[in-house]
Amino acid sequence: MPLISNPNLIAGIEHCDDAGVYKLRDDLAIIQTLDFFTPIVDDPYTFGQVAVANSLSDVYAMGGTPLTALNIICFPIKTMAISILHDILRGGLDKMREADVLLVGGHSVEDNELKYGLSVTGTVHPDRVLLNRGAMTGDALILTKPLGTGIINTVLKANMASDDMVNKSIKTMAELNKKAADLLKDFTTVHACTDVTGFGLLGHACEMIEGSDVGMIIDSSKVPVFSEIKPFVEMGIIPGGLNRNRNFRMPMIETGHDCPKWLIDIFFDPQTSGGLLISLSPRDAENLVQRMVDNGIEYARIIGEVVSEPRGKITLL
Ligand code: CO
Ligand code: CO
Numbered sequence: 001m002p003l004i005s006n007p008n009l010i011a012g013i014e015h016c017d018d019a020g021v022y023k024l025r026d027d028l029a030i031i032q033t034l035d036f037f038t039p040i041v042d043d044p045y046t047f048g049q050v051a052v053a054n055s056l057s058d059v060y061a062m063g064g065t066p067l068t069a070l071n072i073i074c075f076p077i078k079t080m081a082i083s084i085l086h087d088i089l090r091g092g093l094d095k096m097r098e099a100d101v102l103l104v105g106g107h108s109v110e111d112n113e114l115k116y117g118l119s120v121t122g123t124v125h126p127d128r129v130l131l132n133r134g135a136m137t138g139d140a141l142i143l144t145k146p147l148g149t150g151i152i153n154t155v156l157k158a159n160m161a162s163d164d165m166v167n168k169s170i171k172t173m174a175e176l177n178k179k180a181a182d183l184l185k186d187f188t189t190v191h192a193c194t195d196v197t198g199f200g201l202l203g204h205a206c207e208m209i210e211g212s213d214v215g216m217i218i219d220s221s222k223v224p225v226f227s228e229i230k231p232f233v234e235m236g237i238i239p240g241g242l243n244r245n246r247n248f249r250m251p252m253i254e255t256g257h258d259c260p261k262w263l264i265d266i267f268f269d270p271q272t273s274g275g276l277l278i279s280l281s282p283r284d285a286e287n288l289v290q291r292m293v294d295n296g297i298e299y300a301r302i303i304g305e306v307v308s309e310p311r312g313k314i315t316l317l
Contacts, residue, residue: 036117
């Protein structure tokens with residue numbers, strides 16, 4: 001498909017970036033993104049919260065500030081009580097309020113399967129756009145949320161999840177990446193950023209280095225994960241998307257002897273509303289992680305570094 005290029009287009013669909021960014025003026029660019037999906041939790045209000053946190057995340061991942069949003073609703077009005085939709089929208093609205101985002105409209109259609117999400121518009125200074133590419137040799141890598149929410153959703157569907165596990169997963173998914181993104185703005189050495197969603201940690205990390213002249217080393221013992229899911233992963237209770245992610249990207253992964261298979265699976269787990277993956281100068285990394293932890297982003301960790309060789313590969317320690 002031939003793409004139309006434009007000098008004002010800062011991020012389009014070419015490099016799988018998190019959102020589209022278009023320069024309006026020398027000091028202002030607009031960010032546009034849209035995301036919606038079927039319920040991944042039972043409670044409608046919570047689903048609304050998670051869906052909105054997820055939809056806003058791509059704007060934060062670009063270094064931007066979300067301003068306005070439009071609801072996207074597919075609802076089976078003939079088979080489902082309208083009160084369920086009201087609860088979803090209430091959860092979504094509360095999350096938008098928390099993010100200082102204005103709901104300005106939306107569109108709903110009748111559908112056999114319930115789906116909800118947002119189209120979001122945000123802004124950013126054109127010089128402060130955070131692309132998923134641009135990681136530099138020597139950078140430290142930071143991840144801000146624990147991995148495993150996709151697996152927990154699958155365990156939940158199999159009726160095998162503990163309340164504690166589900167509650168932790170929901171809390172993580174409903175958490176805005178706003179605070180992490182706000183803290184990032186104080187640092188000028190952030191070279192690349194994305195959010196970890198459907199392709200899992202390693203899938204999105206691969207997008208950051210694909211076709212570039214750098215590689216990554218990730219220390220598997222440092223990556224925040226919900227470790228209580230280990231037995232379920234070993235039993236093979238994992239989402240289908242995880243297998244697809246692993247099959248697609250494994251050629252770019254070098255595994256050390258010390259990285260167990262169940263952890264590699266978790267690194268490919270599709271996340272809903274996952275954390276930010278940030279590449280920045282090592283001299284700022286400790287400071288940023290400390291400020292994140294101090295501000296309640298309790299799982300934020302340095303998980304690895306950007307290296308010159310082997311380029312285009314991710315080495316798991
Ligand atoms: Co994204
Ligand atoms: Co997205």
